[in-house]
Amino acid sequence: MSLNLTILGCHSATPRVNAHPTSQYLEINNRHFLIDCGEGTQRQMRKYKIGFSKINHIFISHLHGDHFFGLIGLISTFGILNREKDLHIYGPKGIKEVTVLQLKLSKSWTKYNIVFHELSSNKSELIFEDDKVSVHTIPLSHRVYTNGYLFTEKPKLKKLHIENIKQYDEIDTCDYHNLKAGKDFTLSSGEVIPNLKLTIEPSKPKSFAFCSDTEYKPDIVPIIKDVDVLYHEATFLKDREDLCDKTKHSTAEQAASIASQANVGKLIIGHYSSRYNNINDFKNEAQTVFENVELAEAGKRYSIDSFPIQVLN
């Protein structure tokens, strides 16, 4: 298991009884990220049994309520649950000021550190990196400053081909590290055993791109080229492209066009406007342009290790 995505909410504008605003829980290469945090996200996390203590990094795309109003409640709950670990929050400039003001007014300073990473660039930039995963911004175009996020696994070490290795008594376990790193092995006779014979290629690093609210923006294609999975908003159908222009959102067809141009493995769409009763219409419209489309639905969990993507629940 290297990449799972759980949809906590995927509707636009206002929370309703069975329509939750945007939030996603991403597990990638044993890292655990929360992406966007609309009102009620902490309740959705409890409902779908997402461990609060696993979350150390939260990425907020923009400061509209349906992507952000649940953040202060989650921060507060972490405090009530006696969290001690640092919490890193990535989001537009201003996210620190409003969070700190709310904590101040409630006299509820957290005992854990909150590390704010405020964003203001309009160019894609590396904002997180460790030995497992890197995260880059995807500059989007909406009514307020907005970023999507590209999550990419770091290249993995090669795996050992134990059966072949055992043919050479001279290769010791202390040599394994070099083999995993791609080095050939030279026997005492001088014979060179090529690394290819002693190792198995690791699986290709997986990647996931989250593109929240944006107008049709084909200049993001180079950034998200060939990702395994793209989440891209599709707020309207093309019958209301006028509303897309006005509100800076995308149609299902436009989302699919981005997926097609970027040659992604799979497209997941969401952020449906409440004016539509049947979200299958979004899938049908998208599939006129790009075949591999899934509809985001709260509680759905996608396992992205193998294609076709498995919907787990």
Next chain:
Amino acid sequence: MSLNLTILGCHSATPRVNAHPTSQYLEINNRHFLIDCGEGTQRQMRKYKIGFSKINHIFISHLHGDHFFGLIGLISTFGILNREKDLHIYGPKGIKEVTVLQLKLSKSWTKYNIVFHELSSNKSELIFEDDKVSVHTIPLSHRVYTNGYLFTEKPKLKKLHIENIKQYDEIDTCDYHNLKAGKDFTLSSGEVIPNLKLTIEPSKPKSFAFCSDTEYKPDIVPIIKDVDVLYHEATFLKDREDLCDKTKHSTAEQAASIASQANVGKLIIGHYSSRYNNINDFKNEAQTVFENVELAEAGKRYSIDSFPIQVLN
């Protein structure tokens, strides 16, 4: 129907799947008030079919998240639904700054006016009054500046005793206003017909006191004396009075003691700590001091026109 109370949420600290933070919807003498607004309140309002457009006045007791974090989402949703009427918000100083900052950051200024009534007095004061209802603050004692609210119907006009009136041809419909206001009627003969004979006493004005988070504070008793219904928090049982002292909350027994001293008609308790599995323990403890106790539960609607209070659902 002059006074109905719908519980939207009644648990403390953090929202859980089936435990919603504080919010209540009060209908009193054809006025409609929202009291406190924890995260998820707008979803609860939709669930229990509370018309958004009826709400013109919101009373926030204090700025802890479980009483307040749902407010910005509700304000935002009112905007999305094209509200035009003014919205009056009563709450502690600071509520304007944090609301305005969030609207500014999201570039989502509402088209309707928000009128903030910021409170900072430690004495009970009249904060709302029209021809139907008055609202006074109830200064409480919590970890941050906190008010309860006392809602009182205005005295109603007397009703006409038509059968008796009809015995006097000289009494015309244009005299009815004076009769309702309590005036006697003087016949042309000089005979005075006492008002008591011509009218029926109106029902006694109803009153409801909402006391959110507070330590045991008997000096509120004169303010809430003889109210028909008192909501008073009861976060802990008396086995954990130490936690009440530390967090400035009340036990069920303390809430009942306030009810008893104030000679209220009925006590509703809520704001249960998640450490207790069986909320009936709160009722049992309270009833050792005061008999007429109801447990607040989300979705319960109390009709307070006649005793015993009817729980409608």
